[in-house]
Amino acid sequence: MINIGVLALQGAVREHVKALQAPDVNVVVVKKSEQLDQIDGLVFPGGESTTMRRLINKYGFYEPLKHFAEKGKPVFGTCAGAILMAKELVGHKEPHIAVMDITVERNAFGRQRESFETLLKVKGIGEDVEGIFIRAPIIRQAGEGVDVLAEYDGEIVAARQGPFLACSYHPELTDDFRMHQYFVKMVRESMEVPA
Amino acid sequence: MEKRTGTDLVKRGMAEMQKGGVIMDVVNAEQAKIAEEAGAVAVMALERVPSDIRAAGGVARMADPTIVEDVQNAVSIPVMAKARIGHIVEARLLEAMGVDYIDESEVLTPADEVYHLNKRDFTVPFVCGARDLGEAARRIGEGASMIRTKGEPGTGNIVEAVRHMRMMQSQIKKVIGMSEDELMTEAKNIGAPFNILLEIKETGKFPVVNFAAGGVATPADAALMMQLGADGVFVGSGIFKSDNPEKFARAIVEATTHYEDYKLIAELSKDLGTAMKGIEISTLEKKDRMQDRGW
Numbered sequence: 001m002i003n004i005g006v007l008a009l010q011g012a013v014r015e016h017v018k019a020l021q022a023p024d025v026n027v028v029v030v031k032k033s034e035q036l037d038q039i040d041g042l043v044f045p046g047g048e049s050t051t052m053r054r055l056i057n058k059y060g061f062y063e064p065l066k067h068f069a070e071k072g073k074p075v076f077g078t079c080a081g082a083i084l085m086a087k088e089l090v091g092h093k094e095p096h097i098a099v100m101d102i103t104v105e106r107n108a109f110g111r112q113r114e115s116f117e118t119l120l121k122v123k124g125i126g127e128d129v130e131g132i133f134i135r136a137p138i139i140r141q142a143g144e145g146v147d148v149l150a151e152y153d154g155e156i157v158a159a160r161q162g163p164f165l166a167c168s169y170h171p172e173l174t175d176d177f178r179m180h181q182y183f184v185k186m187v188r189e190s191m192e193v194p195a
Numbered sequence: 196m197e198k199r200t201g202t203d204l205v206k207r208g209m210a211e212m213q214k215g216g217v218i219m220d221v222v223n224a225e226q227a228k229i230a231e232e233a234g235a236v237a238v239m240a241l242e243r244v245p246s247d248i249r250a251a252g253g254v255a256r257m258a259d260p261t262i263v264e265d266v267q268n269a270v271s272i273p274v275m276a277k278a279r280i281g282h283i284v285e286a287r288l289l290e291a292m293g294v295d296y297i298d299e300s301e302v303l304t305p306a307d308e309v310y311h312l313n314k315r316d317f318t319v320p321f322v323c324g325a326r327d328l329g330e331a332a333r334r335i336g337e338g339a340s341m342i343r344t345k346g347e348p349g350t351g352n353i354v355e356a357v358r359h360m361r362m363m364q365s366q367i368k369k370v371i372g373m374s375e376d377e378l379m380t381e382a383k384n385i386g387a388p389f390n391i392l393l394e395i396k397e398t399g400k401f402p403v404v405n406f407a408a409g410g411v412a413t414p415a416d417a418a419l420m421m422q423l424g425a426d427g428v429f430v431g432s433g434i435f436k437s438d439n440p441e442k443f444a445r446a447i448v449e450a451t452t453h454y455e456d457y458k459l460i461a462e463l464s465k466d467l468g469t470a471m472k473g474i475e476i477s478t479l480e481k482k483d484r485m486q487d488r489g490w
Contacts, residue, residue, distance in 0.1 A: 008215070079212070110293075116205060118199065135209070
């Protein structure tokens with residue numbers, strides 16, 4: 001059995017819990033930092049990154065989250081989640097949890113009226129992945145060792161760096177769970193590393 | 196690949212991202228910054244908070260576009276704004292200004308007493324108030340992407356929001372438990388579009404995000420609404436009409452996240468200063484009840 005957590009401070013938590021369901025997966029709704037000790041992988045859901053960050057600080061999640069990632073445990077961030085993971089944020093001095101060598105720009109497509117859906121070609125996942133972009137960020141730069149998984153209109157919208165997976169769009173809002181299955185596989189593989 | 200804007204998924208999805216959060220009424224850039232700093236997931240830009248609208252009387256309209264723009268420039272979280280019920284042009288103006296969500300709101304004086312907006316026509320998503328499932332389903336039928344209770348705005352009294360949330364939740368459960376051949380009669384009885392009830396029955400859930408609004412004044416009020424099944428909370432007058440807006444705003448955000456952690460909410464509620472002054476609903480005259488605006 002593998003235990004995968006969804007950070008439940010704010011945002012679309014329920015959808016990720018549903019998308020992660022698998023016979024050998026136990027999904028944990030993470031509201032307290034102690035719960036990080038019980039899980040093998042973690043999802044940062046979509047929501048408002050400023051709100052999540054404030055609650056991360058307030059409830060002592062900051063160090064435990066950094067530690068969790070430093071141990072090489074897999075993390076998957078969608079939209080606001082990708083913002084939390086980036087080491088650089090366009091227009092901001094300080095990043096958030098800063099675990100992935102990507103530069104992310106918030107609300108990069110514009111306001112809500114510019115939000116859209118489209119089909120994406122995602123490396124290792126499929127050529128017809130539904131991409132729901134809501135006030136979405138763009139990955140402006142990907143550092144060395146970052147594998148670009150998907151682009152839209154010449155901009156990076158999904159990437160992986162070792163145990164870290166980030167995307168600008170919201171696979172959790174669709175019934176297409178391939179991105180989540182891909183992440184579950186990442187978690188499973190991370191646990192197979194011989195001691 | 197083809198790019199589609201303003202689809203149901205995109206409009207409803209935007210509200211999904213607000214779940215577990217607090218949306219705060221603000222009347223200027225400074226308040227908007229306080230709200231963002233406190234952890235609000237969005238702000239509602241308006242000219243006056245509901246309790247001041249109540250006190251001022253007269254006709255309440257869409258906010259001056261300058262206020263909306265100031266707020267948009269001040270924060271990076273989504274900005275919502277209110278249009279009068281049925282006021283097509285106010286809604287179009289807000290859409291043109293790039294507001295992220297429009298509240299077709301009973302807090303403002305209705306522009307049309309018969310027809311609500313055809314919200315399907317717009318790219319921008321809408322939130323609408325409702326007192327029961329029939330009203331919520333009618334608004335969804337017109338294209339609303341998010342629902343909130345009406346409550347009784349600007350009173351600081353939670354009783355009406357509780358009534359509306361309990362009513363909706365019990366009606367939703369009833370519909371889910373019904374057999375399909377009972378649905379048309381239920382649709383007729385509560386004045387709901389049949390297809391919305393069918394969707395609720397088939398999926399086992401309400402099709403859009405459902406927030407609490409109208410009377411939330413304390414952290415405990417916010418947590419109460421979450422326990423009754425709200426996906427999140429709107430706070431109108433409750434924050435900036437309290438003694439200490441920063442503290443109140445932060446406490447309400449935290450109580451909404453940890454709505455079942457009573458020790459924490461007790462801690463948060465200490466030394467908050469005075470909450471907004473409330474109004475007992477039975478002392479309101481019928482003409483002053485905002486929730487009876489719209490149908």
